[in-house]
Amino acid sequence: MSDSVFTQLLDLACGAFLLTAVVVLWRRELSVIVDVFALQGVALATVPLLIGWHEGRWDLAAVAAGIAVLRAGILPHLMRRALTATTAPPHADEDEDDGASYGTNGPYGTASWDRTDGAHSPERTDRTDGTHRYRADAGEARETQPLVNVAASLLTAALLTLLAYAVSRPLIALDPSPATRALPVGLAVVLIGFFVLTTRRRALSQVVGFLLLDNGITAIAFLATSGVPLIVELGVSFDVLLAVLVLQILTTRMRTAFGTTDLDDLRELHD
Amino acid sequence: MSGVGVAAVAAQVLVVVLGTPLLTGLMRQVRARMEGRAGAGVAQPWRDMRKLLRKTPVTPTGTGPAFRVAPALLVATTAVAAALVPLASTATPVSGEADLILVVALLALGSVALALAGLDTGTAFGGMGASREMTVAALVEPTILLAVFALSIPAGTTNLPRIVEGALHEPARLASPAGLLATAALAVAVLAETGRIPVDNPSTHLELTMVHEAMVLEYAGPDLALVELGAQMRLTVLLGLLASLFAPWGIATGASAAAVALGLVLFAAKVAMLGAVLAAAEVFWAKVRLFRVPELLAGSFLLALLAVTSSYFLGGV
């Protein structure tokens, strides 16, 4: 592959990478955010693929495939599961059986069960066969007022991009090449991910922010040095996967305990 | 100062002024057909203008020169912009002065004139429409400037014909992240500037949801015809700008009459196609609530800013 074609394709992939991060800031519906994150995983996987193709290293192609499977497949799937769990009516977890048991009969619950820790119950509508059916909570499916409103967040994202360009000048100067010239994109996504993590109110948005952070760091790793050693990459991927699993379970528990995944309600522990 | 160049400028302005109602008619017809209606025909806007021009001019009491001057000023500024933007040819006598900032300033002048007219009427709806229009304009003007500026960085100048010629010679620039981001940003900005869905519904009759229409509620007769023509011409000019920047093939770069004629025909075809696509898309979109409009526009501003930064830093071009 010639140098100019490689540069163009790499720039396109990085541009798409940054654009998906911006769209995550822009949109409010959590399902759209998760889908856009999956697209970002595809864009991220293209980067090592292109670099491997250009340098003739086929192990990078395998790494690209792994990244695509993890970040465009498994992680969005886990997040969609968390989303359906939090927009469905709150019911007892099926993965724990010690402690208080809620005696559920499937996803819509029986007519009577005990709540021991003060979560509010959503509305009920009766069905004709006598069981109660809970209406899915649409308010959970979208990001409510974030800490910084959308317009201001977008402008902040612009500032963060400029900051990323300024900060990464010494990094590019160390080893100028088409790949390292795209480093600011990775750093911008890291900063945007951190911003999403700190200013969003829904639990799932925080998870997306953390994953944006991680995607950005992986992009920097590939653009700067064609990736970290394989064992480290495996360790990192495994850790991220487990972290998202843990967060997914915690989101479900949060919904059960608090009745909502709004992080502003996490106010029990303070000094 | 060639004759062909002068003819090209004149032809551009004439085609825009006379062809705009056709474009509007086409868009309404496409929309009607998609919605399952028969539609009023492509020539209906011409018939409407003919009807309006024959009516008696009426001016509300208490309005001043701002109200009277606005329609003519709107049409005039848009016509001058149509002359400057390289729609059919980049080798015209005015090419040297056809600066991006001048074109955006002319379009802004038209908006401001209309907003002042809306305020001048002293009605509640006029003021409401004027303030909403200025809010949108305040967010859109920087976006248009930045989006075209992103394309001007590789060309090294903000002269529009030079930018278009640069894009003609190096089409790969358009497929770069800067080009794509600038396209997206400019498309959203054009929608906002011309008052189309999702920012404003041009065919609404509910005053409280109006942005552009509320400013012109008090116009009647020939003034109304001019105002409508001016608004439609802005759409044509902006769609033409979009087409010239991002699909410049067919624009004449030399002084040959045949090339200019071809350029005009292709310009008409491109704008008609863009208009049809826009009308078809509008069938599926809903108008965004007014307080969400700044979000949409901030997003397009960010895209334009990212286009500028990536054309500075990426690719080394």
Place this chain on the structure above:
Amino acid sequence: MNAHASALWLCAPVAVPLAVAALYAAARRRPLTPWAALVSPAAVLGSAAALSSSAAGGGAVPALGGLLRADALTVWMLLAVGAVALPACAAGPAYLAGERAAGRGGERFVRRYQVLVHLFLGAMCTAVLTANLGVLWAAVEATTIVTAFLVGHRRTRASVEAAWKYVVICSAGIALAFLGIVLIHHAARAAGVPEESALHWPTLLAYADHFDPPVIRLATALVLLGFGAKAGLVPLHAWLPDAHSQAPAPVSALMSGVLLSVSFMAVLRCKAIADAALGTGYTRVLLTAMALLTLALAAGLLLGQRDYKRMLAYSSMEHMSLIALGAAVGTPLALSAVLLHITGHGLAKTVAFCSSGHLLQLRGTSRIDGIRGLLAQAPALGAAFGLAVLALLGLPPFSLFASELGIVRAGFAAGLGGPTAVALVLVLIAFGALSARTARMLLDGRPVPSPTPADAPSFVPERPEGSRGEGPVAAAGSGTAGSRTAVLPVAGARPPETEARPVRLGFAAGLPLVLSLSACAVLGVAAGPLTRLLAAGAAVIGGQ
């Protein structure tokens, strides 16, 4: 030491805890005795002892093709981990029995607890033993994930909140540390380090003076921020009090004693690279700033503290900031003091948290005002808690006195007199707050209303070691459970005085606490055979 033996001793601290975890997970029909948990810390201590002779001479023992490596710092940290894990694992049976008696701990809970604790130990030992920065990072991140369900083991709102904040803040912070490691990798490759050893710590240290300074500056700042988050330093410290107050007491002990120290060890390793590349000034400024800010925050929040577990958590932050200050100073004296402080703090904190766990099971409340006259009511428990707090306050003969003295002396000698003086003032404030609250808990003799009429006697018979150690304070717990709620006395009965019968701690629960406190005191007097190891460890991280 030949290759096989070194491989054995280096793999044991990782493999044994993982094996014990697997055993616990697999034993479903007949659950394994909780006392089997002591095998892991014993293996860790054994490896440390076996490796100490070769490491104290300044050499390093590699294994597995350089993936694992034991230098003096590693051996010292293994000692610290083992010394802290031993009492924490020994307190496990009592804790689990107490939970079972309170109706909260089923079979599955017990199994999960043991599996997670041993996975945690295995991950910590991996982080300590590895020479590859990437594997170090992965191990530290793995501990976050493993302890998430230990912190959030209940379904209460406070528990879920603590677990959420812990996972999110620590993972985000650690991600920043990974960015720093990626940048170090970038600088290393640009300086010519071959690909396969570009994350190998000794190689990086050797090539460090060729690294590009601006890149290493950025990388060091990120690493300090990221691993500092895991160590409880400002600005990403907010998870610490919540997680420590919600986790089970033995787990809090492990986190405070082991996790914070191992994260700081990661900071020290990267600091060594940064100092070789940039000179000591940059890290000195960063670490001093972080240390003073953390100390100010901890001292300030200790002043108004109402929960004793949070109080102990803030005390951990205070000691971590002293460790950071010592690392900032960077002289051999300071670094030796830092290493000594890590171990001493771990030992004292373990005793404090374990006894606070017993206290929680005894009184049922974690509020400081809910505990009065502890020394009178439960003398052994109160003495253990009180001595642990005395150790944490930095009083002789405990080793924290010696290490704090060392840090202060080194600070004044190295020209950091101003920050050291500020730190001393803040430590004094924390001293006052901590001692006032503890004194109130231990000594105030006014009885809290406990409306138990003359029913079950509130003492526990002594049990020999080796029994299953079921809840030495469980029986007492049921007797004084009424003190949780301030109830009007039953008609006619007067509330009895609290010095009716003192509660005893029990041999099985008390022995580990006594041993830890003694070890802390002995270390404070003389380091003995560990002196060479201490000096060698300090030399490893750059105190020449």
